[in-house]
Amino acid sequence: MNSKTTSRKIKKVLIANRGEIAVRIMETCQLMGIKTVGLYHLEEKELPHSLLGDESVCLGEGSLHDTYLNGDKIVEVALEKGADAIHPGYGFLSENAAFSKKVREAGILFIGPQAETMTLMGDKTESKKAMEKLGVPIIPGYHGDNQEDSFLKEEAQKIGYPLLIKASAGGGGKGMRVVYEDDLFIESLESARREAHNAFGNDKVLIEKYIENPRHIEVQVLSSCHGEHFHLFERECSIQRRHQKIIEESPSPALENDLRLEMCKVAVQITEGIQYEGAGTIEYILDEDGSFYFLEMNTRLQVEHPITEMVTGVDLVKSQIEVAEGRKLSFKQSDLEQKGHAIEARIYAENPDQDFLPSVGDIVTVGSPKGSGVRFDCGYQDGNTVSIKYDPMLAKLICWAEDRDTAISKTKISLKQVLFAGLKTNRQYLQRILDLEDFEKGITFTHFIPKHAEDLEDKGPTNNELALAIAAHFLCPEKGQRTSSQEKVDQVNGSSWDLLSNFRNS
Amino acid sequence: MKKTIIINEKSIEVDLLDLRPEEIHFEFEGEKYKFNLQIENCGKIFLKDTNEQNSEVCGYKLPLKSGMTTKSWHYIVNGRDLFFELAGRGKKKKKSDQEGHMLSPMPGQVIKVLVKEGQEVNKNEPLIVLEAMKMEHTIRSNCKGMVKKVFFDQGDLVGGEVELLELVPTKD
Known part of the structure; x- marks a missing residue:
């Protein structure tokens, strides 16, 4: 048993994050009778995460570095507000070991693993070395300190093309490039470094063999400080655009039970090996022949954690809080089973028909899908503005059903009810993915989107769909909700009423 | 009466044949359409066609963008997003897609x-x-x-x- 045997009850949590994940953490805290303190940027004062905490503190109107990435200020706020724990969510400071140290030195619990394991797993190079020692399979590549262009290019030639350039400190597809030809290596290297530098303040990269038909499979792990190391089965996250996941599911349609158990077993071997504490994710690449390689470990809550919650019935945020309090987990490995099937679809403010360019603007109305087994984790409400400052993810739709086919149809139906009036989103694009035969059959490799690029193109509306919109347009000229008084004047003087009166006069 | 609407950046001609408070009759792309309005509630518009087929359309008028006179609406039909625009005066032509x-x-x-x-x-x-x-x-x-x-x-x-x-x- 670990040295930490005294437990400490958390009464107030500061959430060092924004958007849907801040709101999601607040919900669990409320259920546990824990008070919450939210943080927000001045421009975000109308967003749900600024409003739903018991208290909320404005971080001013500065850049990300002055606000959500300003560890000193966040610790200061936590002390001032009497928070006894900080939940970092995902992104921002969630995998920043220095921040977690700062938090703990201030006498506040950090809801996450120990700083040493964060440092280890956060460095893609060091983590792979550690995994090699534990006997965990890894992909061939160069993970060393020599960052000279010519040296890396030589290493690249040794590994062979196609290959992947990745930020050592990275995640979420930022600072990542696939290179197919030697001629494009230097251009891609420079671009990856710049993105890495901007996103993580560190431009160190690694290069490795690029597997042609990979699946992205990850295992949710959970460890307490009492030597309990559990897994909560896998998630398949192969459907990605620009290296960012957009559809995830659990269980993976690709795994036979033996392989599933093997991958989960290796995941637990890793958490035992590094004496992990808290929730984490072991990411693997699965090759077509069934061999799998350790990719990285995320030492935090994942965006796609809800699908695991849906199939296991475990509230991962609640478990994280219990572990941080120094308690044992409230269940045993043998209590856990994967029941039914869950799918998550991420709603982004972007235009998939224009190379996934982010779209910005005002959301007139948010429409949430409802129904049993349907969950909608959303960071915006009616009247909010989406700016270029943050990640373009607006919400996550999660649907659970008894089996995969039903989960797919439930997701399709629910997607139709997802609405961000006024913004271009990827909603229809997600529908097109779910409609593809390959998706239905579970033939989902990480290059699913480029492979099906043609099938996924917008075929345009049917005449009947256009006719319905035209009918609605002319029959309900006043349908404007949230029209300002000036707009109402415009509307009366303008097209719609003009049109009606002209028509009647003609 | 002929009307031009820009839908998802494409121009579409509609010939309005009859428009009453709860009924519309129009022609477009060589076909005639007739719909009845059942009810409109908070942006949800329920329509019925001549075969008694029910359909739901969501519709929202969008706020004017600063400095623009283009009026726009967002309709959702069968999960499909349709952005309507009626160009006002003084809208500049886009230079995009022009060589150079x-x-x-x-x-x-x-x-x-x-x-x-x-x-x-x-x-x-x-x-x-x-x-x-x-x-x-x-x-x-x-x-x-x-x-x-x-x-x-x-x-x-x-x-x-x-x-x-x-x-x-x-x-x-």
Whole structure:
């Protein structure tokens, strides 16, 4: 048993994050009778995460570095507000070991693993070395300190093309490039470094063999400080655009039970090996022949954690809080089973028909899908503005059903009810993915989107769909909700009423 | 009465034959349509066609963008997003897709200018790298030519659909 045997009850949590994940953490805290303190940027004062905490503190109107990435200020706020724990969510400071140290030195619990394991797993190079020692399979590549262009290019030639350039400190597809030809290596290297530098303040990269038909499979792990190391089965996250996941599911349609158990077993071997504490994710690449390689470990809550919650019935945020309090987990490995099937679809403010360019603007109305087994984790409400400052993810739709086919149809139906009036989103694009035969059959490799690029193109509306919109347009000229008084004047003087009166006069 | 509506950036002609408070009759693309309005409630519009087929349309009028006179609406039919526009006076024509005019596809920050004025470039050559929402987007030349003018420097913030760079196209 670990040295930490005294437990400490958390009464107030500061959430060092924004958007849907801040709101999601607040919900669990409320259920546990824990008070919450939210943080927000001045421009975000109308967003749900600024409003739903018991208290909320404005971080001013500065850049990300002055606000959500300003560890000193966040610790200061936590002390001032009497928070006894900080939940970092995902992104921002969630995998920043220095921040977690700062938090703990201030006498506040950090809801996450120990700083040493964060440092280890956060460095893609060091983590792979550690995994090699534990006997965990890894992909061939160069993970060393020599960052000279010519040296890396030589290493690249040794590994062979196609290959992947990745930020050592990275995640979420930022600072990542696939290179197919030697001629494009230097251009891609420079671009990856710049993105890495901007996103993580560190431009160190690694290069490795690029597997042609990979699946992205990850295992949710959970460890307490009492030597309990559990897994909560896998998630398949192969459907990605620009290296960012957009559809995830659990269980993976690709795994036979033996392989599933093997991958989960290796995941637990890793958490035992590094004496992990808290929730984490072991990411693997699965090759077509069934061999799998350790990719990285995320030492935090994942965006796609809800699908695991849906199939296991475990509230991962609640478990994280219990572990941080120094308690044992409230269940045993043998209590856990994967029941039914869950799918998550991420709603982004972007235009998939224009190379996934982010779209910005005002959301007139948010429409949430409802129904049993349907969950909608959303960071915006009616009247909010989406700016270029943050990640373009607006919400996550999660649907659970008894089996995969039903989960797919439930997701399709629910997607139709997802609405961000006024913004271009990827909603229809997600529908097109779910409609593809390959998706239905579970033939989902990480290059699913480029492979099906043609099938996924917008075929345009049917005449009947256009006719319905035209009918609605002319029959309900006043349908404007949230029209300002000036707009109402415009509307009366303008097209719609003009049109009606002209028509009647003609 | 003929009406022109821009739907998802395409112009569509509609011939309105009859419009009453709860019934519409119109022709477009050579077909006649007739719908009845059942009820409208908070942006949800329930319609019935002549075969008693029920349909639900969501419709929202969008706020005017600052400095623009274009009125726009967002309709959702069968999970499909349809953006309607009625152009007001004084709307500028877009320069996009014209050879030699390179526009920013979205608001963002210029993080690198890869070419100099006077430089010859091939089609698809990277010219400028923009960053928005923490992702990089490389602007590539849409034709072979000579860089006539670069309108922004590294570090500048740019709006959406702003001309970044002008090329003088050369013929092969």
